[in-house]
Structures are given as C-alpha cells and as structure tokens.
Amino acid sequence: MPGPGRGNSPVVFWGLNVCVHPDRCSPQITHGQFDERYVLSSRVRTGRSIRGLSLPPACTRAERREVENVVVTALSGLRGDLSGKYYSLTSMTEREQQQLIDDHFLFDKPVSPLLTCAGMARDWPDARGIWHNNEKTFLIWINEEDHTRVISMEKGGNMKRVFERFCRGLKEERGWEFMWNERLGYVLTCPSNLGTGLRAGVHVRLPRLSKDPRFSKILENLRLQKRGTGGVDTAAVADVYDISNLDRIGRSEFLLVVDLLQWKYSLEEKLLTCLKCLINAPVMAVKIPNSGQAPKSRANEEGDKELSNPRAHGSL
Known part of the structure; x- marks a missing residue:
C-alpha cells in the first residue's frame, strides 16, 4: 500500500504545490532592508502538514515517528547553503536544548493550556527535533505544533535575503504531498494559519512606540500583530517585540512579506x-x-x- 502522499498523487515541491501558487513565493522583493538600528533579527516561517497522517492533536505515536522519518529523509538531500543535520530532542542534553531555546532557534515544551489540552505535549519529547543548516539560517521544526515548521532567519534586517532563502528551501523537490485545500490553502493545526501559514516577522526594539496606548491599534490598522520577545504568551524584554503580519489566508506569500516591508516605510518615515x-x-x-x-x-x-x-x- 502506498505511503501517505504517494501513489497517484502529483509530485509536489517541498512545501509548495506549484499547480496552485506558481509564482506566489517568488522572491521579487526589491527593497528588503530594515534599519538595523531598530531591527535585531528577521525571519519568515510557515508550516506544512503531510497528507495522510493525522494532525498533531490526533496524531498517534506511530504517526508522529513516521512524520519524523519522512521529513528527515527528505531533508537529507538538501545541498549547498541549505545542507544540514537533524538533531532529535531525545538525544540532546537539557543544557543543549535550553541554549537553542534561548537563542530563539528551538521550540520549548508546550505549557499553555490551549496546547496541552489539545495533546501537543503528548509523548514528549518522542519524535520531536530540529533540523538546521550549518549556518542556522534555515531550520525545520519537526512535530511541534505542526508536522513541520519551516523557518528562514538571520540577525539583522535583511528581509530580502531571508525571504529568498525561504523560497529556495520550499521549492526543493521531494515527491511528498502536503495537505492543501482549494478553498482553504495549506491546512495546518491552528485555524489562524490556514492559507499560506506564513508569518514574516522581525525582532524590533520599540521603547517609545510600545508605551503609547494606541500601540496595539496602530498595528491592527497596519494588519500587523505583536508578540513578546520569546513569541506567543511571552513578555517583551527590553522593549523588544516580535512584529509580524496578521493575515495568513487570502493573500500570497509575496504580498504578506511586502505588507511587513510597507510597515517599515509607513512607520519609520513618519516616526518623527x-x-x-x-x-x-x-x-x-x-x-x-x-x-x-x-x-x-x-x-x-x-x-x-x-x-x-x-x-x-x-x-x-
């Protein structure tokens, strides 16, 4: 019996079905440099779910291990600046895990009731891990909130380079099909990520703007959202916020990144x-x-x- 995503399924790319989004992840950004006086780091991430395997809330231990095996095998074929290695949480020491978490490379064990009640921490840390290239600028989280979380990131404000790397990584052909629906787009665990699942964000220092009572409304009007320094359900440390696009569905990956860049120009140029x-x-x-x-x-x-x-x- 064919495995999930095989058989008569069309060959797709690693995370990007070219029959649906032929040019949507094409890195055509011309002005993608943030002011590094403010922006500490830039990242673009999305998630992908393997067709034929249950999503994490209903995933069995065997299915979770199948996800790990499928993804690690696929990633072993990456070459050039994308080539890297897989690190299983079960083989890491607590100190190694914490260092990666502190450096914002690795996810932590879920503690939010929303996630734990949904079974996200079941059998932890079995079949969970991180794959990253040698420079730690292209990462894949395995069996966190989604089957996979694809991340391109680096220090500084060069969003153009980050997005180009992100697109190249997604376009690597691997022959597995991902959950995709003609009306909803890519299917991920959280409904808020339906569509592209893409979140383009920056860690940015905002000591003045963040103290304005209209801060949240300003971001909402710009279709942006804020999180703490460590992500969702965390506080901002030293006035550093994670600012990213609010929308996921109904717009292409390219346009969502452009939205974030427009924020740079509309906010920075009018700041004074x-x-x-x-x-x-x-x-x-x-x-x-x-x-x-x-x-x-x-x-x-x-x-x-x-x-x-x-x-x-x-x-x-």
Whole structure:
C-alpha cells in the first residue's frame, strides 16, 4: 500500500504545490532592508502538514515517528547553503536544548493550556527535533505544533535575503504531498494559519512606540500583530517585540512579506512627525495668553531638542 502522499498523487515541491501558487513565493522583493538600528533579527516561517497522517492533536505515536522519518529523509538531500543535520530532542542534553531555546532557534515544551489540552505535549519529547543548516539560517521544526515548521532567519534586517532563502528551501523537490485545500490553502493545526501559514516577522526594539496606548491599534490598522520577545504568551524584554503580519489566508506569500516591508516605510518615515504630535498634544489643553503666544512646556522643549538631534533616535 502506498505511503501517505504517494501513489497517484502529483509530485509536489517541498512545501509548495506549484499547480496552485506558481509564482506566489517568488522572491521579487526589491527593497528588503530594515534599519538595523531598530531591527535585531528577521525571519519568515510557515508550516506544512503531510497528507495522510493525522494532525498533531490526533496524531498517534506511530504517526508522529513516521512524520519524523519522512521529513528527515527528505531533508537529507538538501545541498549547498541549505545542507544540514537533524538533531532529535531525545538525544540532546537539557543544557543543549535550553541554549537553542534561548537563542530563539528551538521550540520549548508546550505549557499553555490551549496546547496541552489539545495533546501537543503528548509523548514528549518522542519524535520531536530540529533540523538546521550549518549556518542556522534555515531550520525545520519537526512535530511541534505542526508536522513541520519551516523557518528562514538571520540577525539583522535583511528581509530580502531571508525571504529568498525561504523560497529556495520550499521549492526543493521531494515527491511528498502536503495537505492543501482549494478553498482553504495549506491546512495546518491552528485555524489562524490556514492559507499560506506564513508569518514574516522581525525582532524590533520599540521603547517609545510600545508605551503609547494606541500601540496595539496602530498595528491592527497596519494588519500587523505583536508578540513578546520569546513569541506567543511571552513578555517583551527590553522593549523588544516580535512584529509580524496578521493575515495568513487570502493573500500570497509575496504580498504578506511586502505588507511587513510597507510597515517599515509607513512607520519609520513618519516616526518623527508622530513623536512631535505626541509631545505637542498637551499644549492643546493649555490656556493661550493674551499675547497669542503659546507657552512652551518642558515636554515641548525637551522634545524639540531630541527631534533636532537625529542621533537621539537610535530606537523607535
């Protein structure tokens, strides 16, 4: 009997069905460099589920091990800057695991009730692991929230290079079919990831903007979302946030990355204007003297000094 994804199924690419998205993951970005005074790291990730095997909440131990075997075998054929090695959680020491987690390379054991009640931690850490290339810029998480989590990442703000690597990794032909639906797109464990499953994000330092009460609404209007430094259900450390696209379905991978880049231009280029508006806002409540000259508050004076010094804006 043929294995999952074989038989009469069409040959597909590692994670990308070219019959559906022929050019959607083509790295045609022309302006993909973030200002590294603010952006600490950039990443693009998605998930893929192997057709014929249950999703993690219903996955048996045997199916989970089959996922591990299928994925590791497929990845062993990658060459060049994508070639790498698989590391099973069962063979790692706790210290090695924690170091990878602290460096934002590896996932941790689920502790959220939402995940544990869904069976995500069942048989932990059996058949879980991470595959990464030698530079740790292209990674595959195996049997975390999804069968696979595909990640391209690096320090700094070169989103163009990160996305190009991401697309190349997805296009490596392996002959296995992934769960895909004509109406829903790629099928993943969390409904919020239906469609592309893609999340393009940056770790960015926002000490000023993050303290504004409108911060969440600003991001929502830009179709972006924020997470803590360590991801979902974590706090922001030293004002560093994980900012990424909010939408997953109904748009292509390329357009979702462009959305994030548009945020760079719409937010960074208007930052000084926005700050000046915030600083000048209290003046509206001050009674204007008969001379017609509005008194300058201390906030105004300090704000003008800061705005006149470009070096003062090393962080957003």
